[in-house]
Structure formats: structure tokens, C-alpha cells
Amino acid sequence: NAGVTQTPKFRILKIGQSMTLQCAQDMNHNYMYWYRQDPGMGLKLIYYSVGAGITDKGEVPNGYNVSRSTTEDFPLRLELAAPSQTSVYFCASSYSNRLAGTYEQYFGPGTRLTVT
Amino acid sequence: AQSVTQLDSQVPVFEEAPVELRCNYSSSVSVYLFWYVQYPNQGLQLLLKYLSGSTLVESINGFEAEFNKSQTSFHLRKPSVHISDTAEYFCAVSGDYGGSQGNLIFGKGTKLSVKP
Numbered sequence: 001n002a003g004v005t006q007t008p009k010f011r012i013l014k015i016g017q018s019m020t021l022q023c024a025q026d027m028n029h030n031y032m033y034w035y036r037q038d039p040g041m042g043l044k045l046i047y048y049s050v051g052a053g054i055t056d057k058g059e060v061p062n063g064y065n066v067s068r069s070t071t072e073d074f075p076l077r078l079e080l081a082a083p084s085q086t087s088v089y090f091c092a093s094s095y096s097n098r099l100a101g102t103y104e105q106y107f108g109p110g111t112r113l114t115v116t
Numbered sequence: 117a118q119s120v121t122q123l124d125s126q127v128p129v130f131e132e133a134p135v136e137l138r139c140n141y142s143s144s145v146s147v148y149l150f151w152y153v154q155y156p157n158q159g160l161q162l163l164l165k166y167l168s169g170s171t172l173v174e175s176i177n178g179f180e181a182e183f184n185k186s187q188t189s190f191h192l193r194k195p196s197v198h199i200s201d202t203a204e205y206f207c208a209v210s211g212d213y214g215g216s217q218g219n220l221i222f223g224k225g226t227k228l229s230v231k232p
Contacts, residue, residue: 004159033219040125042206042224043160058219090159104150105220107159 001026004108006091012114013081021076021111023091031094032074033058033105034066036087043090049074050096081115088112118143118209122223130231131199137192137226139181139207148210149190150220151181155203163205166190177201202230 007022025032030051035043045058049068063085065077074093078085092105123138141147148167152160164175171183181192190207204227208220 040224042222045219048219092160104162104165107152107161109159 003027004091004093004106006089006108006111008111009109010112012116013078015081015083015115017081018077018079019081019113021078021089021091021113023074023076023108024072025074025091025093025106026072027093027095027106028071029093029095029106030071031096031105032068033092033094034064034074034076035090035092036060036085037090037110038087046076046089078113083115086113086115118147118221120207120209120221120223122205122207122226124226125224126227126229128229128231129197132196134195135193135197135201135228137205137207137228139190139192139223141188141190141207141209141221143188143209149181149183150208150210151175151179151190151192152206152208152222153203154206154225160206163192197228197230199230199232201228203228 004025033048034046037043044060046064047058047066049055052068052071055066055068068074089111091108094105119142121140129135150165151163153163154160164173166173166183174180179194181190183190204225206225207223
């Protein structure tokens with residue numbers, strides 16, 4: 001298993017440009033998440049999805065959009081990039097059901113984004 | 117609402133010394149607790165977790181953490197650290213943000229620096 005994969009690893013955007021961060025998992029996990037990590041601030045949840053076709057906002061969703069058309073993929077879209085979106089972005093996935101609950105998340109290697 | 121406080125942002129120690137990374141959480145419901153480790157320029161990896169049962173949990177590389185419900189703590193300890201333990205460590209608690217039991221609330225991280 002490749003686990004959780006993210007592309008690209010690095011990207012530099014100009015203010016106002018758009019881009020999509022790709023995330024895929026091959027563990028058949030139903031839950032997927034997008035976080036951003038800023039120095040000294042831990043991880044902040046941007047959006048999450050509990051299954052294909054279902055997404056919801058996390059703590060810091062402004063300026064981002066997501067979609068979940070398949071179980072495997074969970075892309076994150078930045079429409080009008082701003083310097084405040086300079087960060088490291090992590091995608092994660094986990095498995096949940098009524099009996100097992102929802103436990104550990106598995107993380108991708110991250111995408112380092114700079115907006116100038 | 118749940119929250120996680122990591123009391124030390126940086127912990128410098130000498131090789132072979134013991135270390136404790138402190139984590140306190142607040143929650144009005146039963147929780148699952150996790151420690152993740154992040155090596156430089158990598159994603160987060162699960163180090164250990166508490167779901168239920170024994171309050172002392174161990175990792176394969178010598179770390180242990182103890183769930184203390186009365187003190188709402190989940191401190192991470194290692195009796196003798198190695199240079200390779202240098203990393204950032206994140207404490208996390210399962211949250212019900214937005215109604216999803218799968219979401220994690222992260223602390224801001226503790227950077228462990230092991231010196232020779």
C-alpha cells in the first residue's frame with residue numbers, strides 16, 4: 001500500500017492564482033481530512049469528509065474548497081491565493097464504523113505552499 | 117469544546133537522559149488520546165494511542181504515555197533518549213467537531229532536541 005499520497009510536494013503561487021492540491025489514499029478509508037500547519041500553531045483542520053459525496057467545514061475553511069467524488073481522492077482547491085495561505089498542507093485519512101469507532105489518522109507527506 | 121495544551125514548546129535534553137513531554141486536554145466526554153511524531157520535512161506518524169483499557173500505553177521505540185483521567189493528562193515519557201528521537205511531537209484528542217467523532221484536536225507541538 002502507498003498509504004496517503006499528496007502532490008505536489010512544493011509549489012510557489014502568485015497572489016490571486018488558483019491551484020488544486022491532490023490527495024489520494026489506497027486504504028479504503030471512509031474519512032479524509034485536510035490540515036494546514038503553521039510554525040508553532042499545530043495543525044488546523046480545514047475540511048473533512050466522512051464518505052464520498054459528503055464534505056464539511058473544519059476550523060479554518062475560508063479560502064478553500066473541497067470535493068469527494070470517490071472514496072480514494074480528496075482534492076483541496078485554492079481559488080484566489082493569498083499570502084496568508086502560505087503553509088504546509090497535510091492530507092489524512094482514517095476508518096470509522098459504528099462498532100470500531102474512529103481512531104488514528106494516517107498522514108500524507110505534505111505539500112509546502114508559498115504565496116508571494 | 118475539546119482542547120489540547122502542550123505545556124512546553126521546546127525541550128532540549130542530552131542523549132541518554134530521561135524526558136517527559138507534557139500534554140493536558142479538556143473534554144466533557146470520553147476521549148481517545150494520541151501522540152504523533154513529525155521528523156523534519158515529513159508528515160505525522162502515529163507514536164502511540166490510548167483508546168481504552170490499561171492507562172499505560174507503549175510504543176515500539178521505548179516511549180510510553182499514561183492516561184490520567186483525574187488530571188486530564190497524557191504525558192509522554194522515555195527513560196533514555198537517542199539522537200534519532202529529535203523531532204516534533206504532537207498530542208491529540210479525538211473531537212466531535214462538527215459532529216464527526218473522527219476529528220482530532222491537536223496541541224501546538226513540542227520540539228524535542230537531543231544533544232550528544
